[in-house]
Amino acid sequence: MIQLPAGFHLRRETLARSVVVRRSWPVFLDLCVAGILLACFYAIVQVARYWNSSPRTDFAISLSPHALPMYAFFSIVRIGFAYVLSLAFALIYGYIAAYTPRLEGLMLACLDILQSIPVLSFLPGVMLAMVALVPGHQLGIEMGAIILIFTGQAWNIAYSFYASLKSIPRELTEAARIYNFSPIQRFFHLELPFATIGLIWNSMVSVAGGWFFLMACEMFILGSRDFRLPGLGSYLQTAAANGDFRAITYGLLTMIAIIVATDQLLWRPLIAWSDKFKFEQTESSNRVSSPLLHLLQHSSAIRHLRQRTLRPISELFYRTSHKRRAAQHLQSASNSRVQKMLRYVAAGLFIGIVLFAATHAIVLLREVRLRQIGMIFLGAGATFLRVFAALLIGSAWTIPAGVAIGLHPRLARIAQPLAQIAASVPATAVFPVLLLAIVKAGGGLGIGSIALMLLGTQWYILFNVIAGAIAIPSDLREVGRLFRFSTVEKWKVIILPSIFPYLITGLVTASGGAWNASIVAEYFRLKNQTLSTFGLGAQISAATDAGQFPVLLWATIVMALIVVTINRLLWRPIYRIAETRYKLSA
Amino acid sequence: MQPAIIRAERVEKYYSQPSENRIQVISPTDLSIVQGEIIALLGPSGSGKSTLLRMLTGLSTPSAGQVYWHEAPIQSADVNVSIVFQSFALFPWLTVLENIEAPLKARGVDAATRRKRSIKILDTVGLDGFQAAYPKELSGGMRQRVGFARALVVEPEVLFMDEPFSALDVLTAENLRSELLELWHKKTIPTKSIFLVTHNIEEAVLLADRIIVLGRNPGHIRTDFRVNLAHPRDRKAAAFTQLVDYIYKVLTQPEAPAPALPNINGRRVRDQREMKYQMLPHARPGGIAGLLEFLLDHGGKSDIYRLADDLAFEIDDLLPIVEAASILKFLTVTEGDAAITSLGAEYANAEILRQKEIFREAAVENVLLLRQIVRALQSKSDHTVPEDFFHDTLDEVFSEEETVRQLETAINWGRYAEIFDFDSTRRRFTLPESALAEPESAFADASEAEEEKDKQETGL
């Protein structure tokens, strides 16, 4: 007799009264789904209409609260497009990197460097290119903004997908091969499901980062041209510039509402759904639940839709792909030669384009005078000190706070959600307000820029420290109690070594973020005046403003080099020590 | 003789190393799978069983030689085989039914037929009613049933299995085994031949019509014989135990020298036996001591087969310990019997500090790698050497993975016997204080005369 495993009963339909209640559900659910679809349709029409209008670079941003929903909507669309673009890019890039041994090393190195390049220095180049590409339409500027956000989002998703592909257990790959899966079947049955959880978590991080850049790139000045896109970021900046606190409050509230809504309506259902992709053999007990997911899964309209559209398409696909493969079997030899040729041509073209662009960039670089280069390096030193200060201040408050939260479950229940909301508000949205307050109090951008770096990056440290403190095994803590360690001893012997690897992970991310934030932080326009302080970030921003591309390029390269070098020479060795000596699990 | 379904002709496998060397895993081997037989492939861990299986299925291409599918080269043939994996290799995000339908989808079978065939095979393996469950909701035995169903649904001509029962508990495994035999004998499944990799000797004798035993370094066929016992087979029958005993003897006997290897593409293939580099069995000192004490309690001499039985050990777990003890000259192995030596008895009876001393002397005397480490440490003025130094040397002889394991074992032994210290963060060997203080101890034995001996041994 077959023994039913625990939990299996739950899947079976049981004949009980609840079935009657459940029957009345689908109609209501269908109405909800229909409503969502209609909303999507309207949104697409709106976007298309707006994009077709002629470019209005000097958009007047209205501070009326009535304009806010529209602005928020446009900002969301921007992020959404950028995200879809990032995801598509990440899947293709990760796939090629994982399955092309000859390109693998190069592509990984590219990712590493792209991740360290300050995205905001691309702003002028990308904008001008896009405006030139699509003249006469708002679409050009819009595309520029989307591409910028994209460059802030894509890399970690791509890396996550690559890493997932690489860690697929060998026997699963072999099963797919022995049963002759076509590449597409393999993708949908094996590779994509295996990577899903990583993709979702990285998407959350990326979208949060997207908001940071969105705030900065909806409103900026390029030479004599003043670009403005209608959106939440430009609304907040304008409100801050006018010192309109009512508008600032409305803007921030909208921002928080959007973030909470994204979490509830998008990420939670996704995480709950992704539970089935967990590659563990036992069923976990604590799962994230989501009413929205329940709604979607139990809507009969969606089920019908799937059966009418997706099913037939996939069936047709499997049948034809099998036939095609059988035919291919015979003529694979001649095919491969053509493919080889094509590959060489593609590689040649790629190398050619890279060489062309690189030589032009070098010509540009030579236009900068030696004195200016010296200033750039001095500025780098100043920014370095600021980043250092921000990390120091950040660690000083987050380590005690994080350990306290991590060790006291009751405190964690209150503090953690609050911290999560605070962390998800993009620093660039709050910055204008904060700066206004600092200036009023008599401070300058010197302090202000450190504050912004802190605002944007302290959360990485905090959350990692919390995770580290939670992971301290209780027996280790009991030992401390048993030997009556003093507080100092407890920190020295138990707490600090235990959280060390986590702390380092947090600091690495925070340091990269702080460098990038310096571009916004060290140079800021407030109420028709430009505040600026000496530093590499300010030099990049100023060069952007004045359209000095050679200086911009120099400064960008220097910043990227510094970030990469610090990662390689400082963080990586420390991290290795943390991994080997202080890792708690065997 | 029947025509072969799959025929391997002089297949070999070697892996290239970072250091330009190649590690031979399978030496030239001929093997045929014909209709109507269950073949069991036995061999110690790392002897290349899985490698051979993967070449026979066409999953991996031999480095030399050719595999034929109905006399056509296997790469270009339309092969119809399945594999049942040790880890089940199910897709956790698909339901049981979807898992079983996946191979049919790949073959372009239409939805209705797919469903019909899947339900039928689910019935056959005793899983009806479970179609909508996810694999993680099932027990290990049930999961492997799904694995079998998925493998059988495509009606493979040859069914390959790589240790299909080793992840299951004893009773579940026994149950599944007999059900498989029943399907096979009643011809419920159209499969023409079964190829089973296992490290369980009784399992092989219980199931197989033909048993192949693989030797190690590089993998080669030690013996290949037919089992003519009638089914169902009785584990207690004399013929059964004799066969099991015979296989134990084959597995524990010292290797006979193999013929010299040819040149391939002008590059000399190194055979590990040719290198004469000693391979450390991966046993812990504690395990060795435990085995010796057990042996002493049982009169100092025992059949290894009985020993495994008494200790409830798998042969794969016991053999490395026996081998280690025999390298250290703590026991001798003849004809499948292990007999403790006087040194071994002294070791087993000594208290802990003395034990370490005996182990130290035996290890430095008999283990090449440890001797090399000690000598390197003594010749350096600061008495410290990085691990990488030995890594590079071993790399010429062993695969990357094996190199790491060899060093791990050496470090384990060396630390236990206080031959050296090892700093695991800096990955460096250092000579311990005690050794520095008394150079006339065991370490002094590693003298220049032995250096000569080592050179001959390594053939470097």
Ligand SMILES: Nc1ncnc2c1ncn2[C@@H]1O[C@H](COP(=O)(O)OP(=O)(O)OP(=O)(O)O)[C@@H](O)[C@H]1O
């Ligand atoms: N990709 C590879 N590169 C280098 N060496 C390899 C590779 N794959 C396998 N080997 C080596 O080949 C040898 C045989 O491996 P294989 O997995 O076939 O052994 P096995 O008999 O199946 O062992 P087990 O009983 O542990 O499953 C091992 O020593 C292994 O280290």
Ligand SMILES: [Mg+2]
């Ligand atoms: Mg194996």
